[in-house]
Amino acid sequence: MDSVLVPPRPRTISWQLATVVSTTIETPRARTLVLQVPGWAGHRPGQHLDVRLTSEDGYQTERSYSIASPPEASRIALTVERLDDGEVSPYLTDVLRVGDQLELRGPIGGYFVWHVALGGPVLLVAGGSGIVPLMAMLRHRAIVLETGDARMRHNVPARLLYSARSWDDVFYRNELTQLARDDETFEAAFTLTREHPAGWNGFRRRIDRMMLAEIAWPPAERPQIFVCGSTPLVESVAAELVELGHDPALVKTERFGPTGASA
Amino acid sequence: MDEDPGKRFEAAGEQSDPTRLDGNAAAGILSEIFVSDLTVARATCANCGTNRALGALMVYAHGMGTIMRCPNCDAAVLRVARTRAHLQLDLSGARLVVVPSAPAPFAT
Secondary structure, eight states: OOOOOOOOOOOOOOOEEEEEEEEEEEETTEEEEEEEOTTOOOOOTTOEEEEEEEOTTSOEEEEEEEBOSOTTSSSEEEEEEOOTTOSSHHIIIIIOOTTOEEEEEEEEOSSSOOOGGGOSOEEEEEEGGGHHHHHHHHHHHHHHHHHSOHHHHHHSOEEEEEEESSGGGOTTHHHHHHHHHHOTTEEEEEEESSOOOTTOOSBOSOOOHHHHHHHSOOGGGOOEEEEEEOHHHHHHHHHHHHHTTOOGGGEEEEEOTTTTTBO | OOSOTTGGGOSOGGGOOTTEEEGGGGHHHHTTTOSSOGGGSEEEETTTOOEEEGGGSEEEEETTEEEEEOTTTOOEEEEEEEOSSOEEEEOTTEEEEEOOSSOOOOOO
C-alpha cells in the first residue's frame, strides 16, 4: 500500500482541569491565578482561554480570560478583575484557593496575537484590565530579547499607553516600570483618569487623539497596534488611530464587553 | 480588497454598543465545531463582498449563541445557536471562508 503523507490534524480544544498553584493580589479588585494545566499545548501572546463554572444544580456558565503569562512560562497566569455584579469573576478573585481545580479550555483565538518574529515597532494600548493580553506580549518580548542580540532589540521597539482610574488600579505596575527602566527600546506611558498620586507627572485624562499622536510612532513607520479594554475605549482609540492615518489593517482590537469577556 | 477599511472603527465614543465584541470572542464556540482556528480565516460577506479575518468581525454573544456581523454593512456573516443537544451553524451570510492550511509560524 502506498504511504500517504497526512498533515498533522490540528488539536481539538477540549475542556480540561487546571489546578491553582499560587495567587497574587494585583490591585484591590484584581488577582492573578497561576495555574498548572496538564498537557497544555502552548499558547501565543495575546490568546485567551475559556473558564467554565458548574453549580451544584448543573447550571454552567463560561467566560473568556486573557492569558497574562508568556509562552515561555511553564504555568499559565490569568489576571482577573472582580466585577461586582459578575457571575464568574467574584468566584475567581475571592473564593478560589490554592489547590482548587478549575475547568478551562484553550488556548483560543489566533487573531489578536503578537510575537517577536512578527517584528515591530509595536504599540500597545490598554484600558484597565485590557493590559492582560498585552502583558503576555511584553513578557514574551523581554524573555526573547534577553537572549537575543542588540540588533534584535532595535527591530522590535515597543511602546505602551495604559489608561487606568488610579495608580492603585494599574496592574503589574512594578514590573512595567522596571521593564521600562531596564530596556531602552520599551517605553511605558500611563494616564490616570480619576485619581493621581502626589507629584504625578503622567497624563490625567482619557486617551484622546493628541495623546495617541504623542505616544504612537508616525503612521509612515507602520507600527503594529494592539488595543485592548472596554468596548467604548477600544472603539474610540481605534477610530482616533485611523483618523491619525494608521492603516486599519495594522490596528487589532480586543473588546472586553460588559461581562468581562476576555478578562 | 476591503471595501471601506475605516468602517470597522467608525462607531466610537457615545454610539458604542457595549455588547459588541471582536471576532476573537467567538473563538471558543467556533472551536467546538472547527478543528482550525477560524478567527484567522478570512470570510467574504455575502451581502457586500467585504473580505475580512473572522477575528475582525463584530461579535454579539448571548446565552443562546453568537452572531458575527460584517464591520462594513452589519449583515450577519456567521451565526452559531446553541440548543440543549446541538450547535447550529448558519454560514449563509458568508460567500466564502478561506482557512489557512498551516498554523501561523511561531518560534519561541
